[in-house]
Amino acid sequence: MTEPRSADFPHAAREVLQDSQLRRNVAHATDVIRNKRDRVVAECSSWQDLRDAGSAIRQHVLRHLDQYLLQFESACTQAGGQVHWAADAADANRILLDLLVRHNAREIVKIKSMTTEEIGLNRSLAAHGIAAVETDLAELIIQLGRDQPSHIVVPALHKNRRQIRDLFQREMHLDSLGDTAEDLTAAARQYLRQKFFSASVAVSGANFLIAETGSVVIVESEGNGRMCLTLPRVLVSIAGIEKVIPRYRDLDVFLQTLPRSATGERMNPYNSIWTGVHSGDGPQEFHVILLDNGRSRILRDPEAQQTLKCIRCGACQNVCPVYRQTGGHAYRSVYAGPIGAILTPQLHRLQEGASLPYASSLCGACYEVCPVKIDIPEVLIHLRGQVVRKQQATLTGKLGAWNLGMQLAAQIFVSGDRLALAETLGRLGQRPFVRSSGFIERLPFMFSGWTRFRDLAPLPAESFREWWAKRSTTP
Amino acid sequence: MTARDTILRSIQENLRAAERLAGPGPGPGSGGDDLISRLYREAAPRTPADRLALFEHNLRDYEAGVAYASPNTIAEAVACSLAARSLTRIAIPGGLPAEWLPSGFLFEPADDCDPTALETFQGVLTACTLAIAETGTIVLQSAPGQGPRRLSLVPDYHLCVVFDRQIVDTVPEAFVRLAASATLPTTFISGPSATSDIEMTRVRGVHGPRTLEIILAKS
Numbered sequence: 001m002t003e004p005r006s007a008d009f010p011h012a013a014r015e016v017l018q019d020s021q022l023r024r025n026v027a028h029a030t031d032v033i034r035n036k037r038d039r040v041v042a043e044c045s046s047w048q049d050l051r052d053a054g055s056a057i058r059q060h061v062l063r064h065l066d067q068y069l070l071q072f073e074s075a076c077t078q079a080g081g082q083v084h085w086a087a088d089a090a091d092a093n094r095i096l097l098d099l100l101v102r103h104n105a106r107e108i109v110k111i112k113s114m115t116t117e118e119i120g121l122n123r124s125l126a127a128h129g130i131a132a133v134e135t136d137l138a139e140l141i142i143q144l145g146r147d148q149p150s151h152i153v154v155p156a157l158h159k160n161r162r163q164i165r166d167l168f169q170r171e172m173h174l175d176s177l178g179d180t181a182e183d184l185t186a187a188a189r190q191y192l193r194q195k196f197f198s199a200s201v202a203v204s205g206a207n208f209l210i211a212e213t214g215s216v217v218i219v220e221s222e223g224n225g226r227m228c229l230t231l232p233r234v235l236v237s238i239a240g241i242e243k244v245i246p247r248y249r250d251l252d253v254f255l256q257t258l259p260r261s262a263t264g265e266r267m268n269p270y271n272s273i274w275t276g277v278h279s280g281d282g283p284q285e286f287h288v289i290l291l292d293n294g295r296s297r298i299l300r301d302p303e304a305q306q307t308l309k310c311i312r313c314g315a316c317q318n319v320c321p322v323y324r325q326t327g328g329h330a331y332r333s334v335y336a337g338p339i340g341a342i343l344t345p346q347l348h349r350l351q352e353g354a355s356l357p358y359a360s361s362l363c364g365a366c367y368e369v370c371p372v373k374i375d376i377p378e379v380l381i382h383l384r385g386q387v388v389r390k391q392q393a394t395l396t397g398k399l400g401a402w403n404l405g406m407q408l409a410a411q412i413f414v415s416g417d418r419l420a421l422a423e424t425l426g427r428l429g430q431r432p433f434v435r436s437s438g439f440i441e442r443l444p445f446m447f448s449g450w451t452r453f454r455d456l457a458p459l460p461a462e463s464f465r466e467w468w469a470k471r472s473t474t475p
Numbered sequence: 476m477t478a479r480d481t482i483l484r485s486i487q488e489n490l491r492a493a494e495r496l497a498g499p500g501p502g503p504g505s506g507g508d509d510l511i512s513r514l515y516r517e518a519a520p521r522t523p524a525d526r527l528a529l530f531e532h533n534l535r536d537y538e539a540g541v542a543y544a545s546p547n548t549i550a551e552a553v554a555c556s557l558a559a560r561s562l563t564r565i566a567i568p569g570g571l572p573a574e575w576l577p578s579g580f581l582f583e584p585a586d587d588c589d590p591t592a593l594e595t596f597q598g599v600l601t602a603c604t605l606a607i608a609e610t611g612t613i614v615l616q617s618a619p620g621q622g623p624r625r626l627s628l629v630p631d632y633h634l635c636v637v638f639d640r641q642i643v644d645t646v647p648e649a650f651v652r653l654a655a656s657a658t659l660p661t662t663f664i665s666g667p668s669a670t671s672d673i674e675m676t677r678v679r680g681v682h683g684p685r686t687l688e689i690i691l692a693k694s
């Protein structure tokens with residue numbers, strides 16, 4: 001997210017909503033994953049207890065984050081790993097670049113991770129002439145097509161088989177290639193195998209860091225993770241500082257909740273757990289870069305702090321009625337959906353993503369599914385309050401139509417008489433706008449957004465309060 | 476000031492500020508962990524037969540093959556599985572019991588092979604550390620009989636022997652057993668690798684072995 005994001009959510013959403021093919025694909029993908037998730041969650045008799053435990057562990061970590069990070073550093077170092085600390089994206093990119101230059105690496109293999117996207121790693125490396133090869137199938141499709149991911153779990157769902165066939169044939173220089181999912185997967189396997197075998201450095205994110213043992217955990221499906229983690233001579237894992245968990249056994253909770261929440265599987269095909277370097281098995285040089293990049297500041301806010309409990313499963317996106325319509329592109333942020341709506345504005349101190357806390361109907365579905373019980377609606381409302389207070393602090397914000405309107409509304413709602421007066425005025429004022437259909441089809445000025453996609457029922461001739469008053473006086 | 480100091484100080488300052496706003500949380504040494512509720516189910520009261528049946532069901536559900544043997548007939552089961560696919564040249568880790576290896580096949584110790592050499596094998600035969608019935612998972616570690624991680628990754632076919640006493644019901648039970656060897660490189664394998672990235676169609680075997688078969692040795 002190092003490049004400026006100009007468009008805010010409402011504008012970006014309007015654009016993507018035109019793409020009916022993308023909307024169909026997003027709806028289909030989210031439906032499939034949701035159904036699978038619901039099935040395997042139902043199998044799990046103590047699901048709510050697991051959510052409680054996951055939430056408690058993550059909360060406990062945040063309260064003692066400094067100590068657990070130090071414990072991780074010391075255990076990892078003892079096992080032969082090297083731990084680096086990066087205050088921001090530039091720090092992390094510089095540390096990585098130094099390592100790559102030292103190893104003379106021109107091309108590295110990479111496992112998809114949100115953290116590396118957050119710091120814009122690929123762009124940073126490209127600027128120094130180093131190619132980062134994405135090895136997740138969907139990310140490879142995106143990368144070869146110089147495209148944008150459209151969904152967190154299935155980033156290439158906007159591409160169909162024929163498009164992928166043409167892309168692979170061109171970019172992999174293949175004479176012929178079938179267009180079944182099997183053919184295409186086999187082509188990717190062949191293409192990437194050479195890369196895995198020849199790369200000397202791999203870069204990954206991390207799902208968890210274990211303070212007690214100094215171990216790092218990666219959860220994946222395709223096996224590209226295992227290739228990256230075990231074949232190259234040097235491995236660099238970049239992890240947000242909040243990724244640490246206290247003990248090895250705490251993993252038992254998250255290995256039950258994460259796969260079920262993310263892809264709807266009892267267990268994803270591969271989990272890798274490793275500790276420093278191990279003679280004869282895997283990289284002989286291992287680095288961890290601990291990335292802050294705005295996270296420690298989020299701890300300051302007791303209500304919003306829980307955002308950092310997130311284990312990036314994506315379940316909140318699949319159930320979100322807003323995300324299901326717009327997909328990920330509209331959020332203009334690495335982190336999309338409900339979690340993006342609370343994380344992005346905080347990471348950027350509301351400088352970016354200030355419209356995202358409003359990209360929600362506050363229906364609460366995200367909280368219901370969250371495996372670590374982040375009360376996303378509560379945080380959304382809390383952040384909306386911050387956005388408003390920030391706007392009120394400027395003169396244009398203070399005198400803006402929204403602020404004045406809201407102040408006025410606040411004045412009206414304090415008394416029944418004022419409300420009754422406002423209703424009378426409203427009934428008079430709405431007259432020119434009510435069509436023969438009996439609905440208001442178009443409102444002027446700041447109200448026009450409401451009627452752009454729907455009609456508005458006019459204020460009735462009699463309000464409930466008036467009706468009630470009449471009713472209670474007639475015996 | 477180093478980035479390390481900056482980050483640690485920022486964490487401490489911000490946590491203190493949050494505490495001033497919301498009141499202190501439980502301290503680490505003050506029984507902090509006891510406050511983590513662990514009410515979730517850690518074990519399951521299953522009979523050995525039920526456990527085995529569930530394990531087999533979940534393996535098949537994730538498209539892994541299953542064959543049965545007794546502890547004395549492992550070699551025969553291995554021969555059967557390999558012959559069914561006409562595989563002859565198989566990589567093995569150091570420390571694999573010699574009595575598991577049937578004659579008529581080429582078993583070569585491959586712990587020291589690099590990836591290119593490993594790729595010339597038609598398959599790999601390993602033991603495992605344990606297995607989890609409720610998730611259909613086998614757990615491999617860098618240990619005798621299991622080899623380095625690349626061994627069970629590069630060849631296209633993986634045959635793994637699991638004894639019934641190695642199967643636990645639940646994930647928490649697995650972690651209790653694994654605690655003693657927690658720092659060994661460890662891989663949880665649940666079915667062959669898979670992707671649904673292309674039009675949401677599930678395809679088996681992207682980079683790992685495209686075929687995973689389990690021999691269940693039942694005493």
Ligand code: SF4
Pocket residue numbers: 261309310311312313314315316317339366369370371372373374
């Ligand atoms: S916030 Fe969303 S992505 Fe994060 S753990 Fe909860 S459901 Fe998963």
